[in-house]
Amino acid sequence: MGKAAFRRGLGHGVPIALGYLSVAFAFGIQAAGGGLTPLQAVLISMTNLTSAGQVAGLSLMVAGAPLYEMALTQLVINLRYALMSLSLSQRLDAGMTTPWRALLAFGNTDEIFAVASSQPGEIGRAYLTGLICLPYVGWAGGTLLGAAAGALLPVLLTDALGIAIYGMFLAVILPPARSRRSVRLVVVAAAVMSCILRYAPAFSSISGGFSIILCAVSAAALGAWRFPVREAE
């Protein structure tokens, strides 16, 4: 059973890995541009596994910012993971002992969380381990390639790759939004609020990471209030 679940996870990780390869590639180029060696760039990707946090962290590093600023920035940008981990914690099966939770928590990225949550029923350690494997390799490998050889690729191509990750997000949220009014409400509310926070001058001081938390909490609360979920779902 564990083997089949692991393999199923591996398969579900393929599109994430492809997306990561391209996004990490862009990060690698940026890191090399900031003066980091390919090895230094890869080490960041292997220990952090987070796109927005790494991009922000890189610029702070290059600028020589104080360590407390680095810690605060990561906290604000990545706090959304706490929300995702909390959501995921309610879906794990009995085989997820504390050590496994502590280990697999490392791989709880936006995309892995999205795919894992879209699975029916409880989530086991074999499936989640399989799901994390390839994206991790893609993330580290993409960073290495980007840092070492990014300048060789035409801008036209690297620009186009930037949209890959969002295509993946849309593939996760649109089908359920189409078939269920409750999910549609939540997605539209989150998207509209996020656009308002971005473009309305009054909110220009709100950082990207904090804006995501604000929008997600409001939209999910709206959904829970208007369309409470029954146990069977």
Place this chain on the structure above:
Amino acid sequence: MDAKTYCLYVLVMAGVTYLIRAIPLTLFQRKLNSPFIRSFLYYVPYAVLGAMTFPDVFTSAGAPAPSLLGTAAALLLAWRGKSMVVVALGACAAALCASLVLMLI
């Protein structure tokens, strides 16, 4: 940047990011009872992804035209229930085509 400074930065980055992920996942091992909290957590993935996708997707492929065309392609493919790979690559292809056309005219 010397090796020690680099290591300190990476340690702080990685440590903070890991703790944010690990604390809720290891702390909440029991199912929460409140129907509201349960419903709230059920909607969190959709809300998070909705907020992360918009408006960033509109500027995700460089210039406005490729980004918008890529977005339109992604919306259409995803709405029709295509797999993640198809939607992601379709969006990239549409954006690339738009960039090429822009370059030629």
